[in-house]
Amino acid sequence: xxxxxxxxxxxxxxxxxxxxxxxxxxxxxxxxxxxxxxxxxxxxxxxxxxxxxxxxxxxxxxxxxxxxxxxxxxxxxxxxxxxxx
Numbered sequence: 009x010x011x012x013x014x015x016x017x018x019x020x021x022x023x024x025x026x027x028x029x030x031x032x033x034x035x036x037x038x039x040x041x042x043x044x045x046x047x048x049x050x051x052x053x054x055x056x057x058x059x060x061x062x063x064x065x066x067x068x069x070x071x072x073x074x075x076x077x078x079x080x081x082x083x084x085x086x087x088x089x090x091x092x093x
């Protein structure tokens with residue numbers, strides 16, 4: 009089973025925080041915040057907050073699929089918020 013951290017590091021550069029798009033190849037300003045979390049008995053356990061530009065928001069679907077494949081017992085969801093930049 010692949011760890012959540014490994015899937016995250018393979019997919020995004022989170023060291024950029026919210027200053028630049030977290031996609032490894034992008035340097036634009038992010039427009040959306042994607043909060044990825046594990047749903048457990050009526051509560052949310054945060055996994056990561058990603059900051060992505062409009063072009064790379066769609067890549068989150070593939071990332072969540074990888075997380076679910078690596079951890080099939082986890083219920084993983086996401087919330088997308090506009091940053092208003």
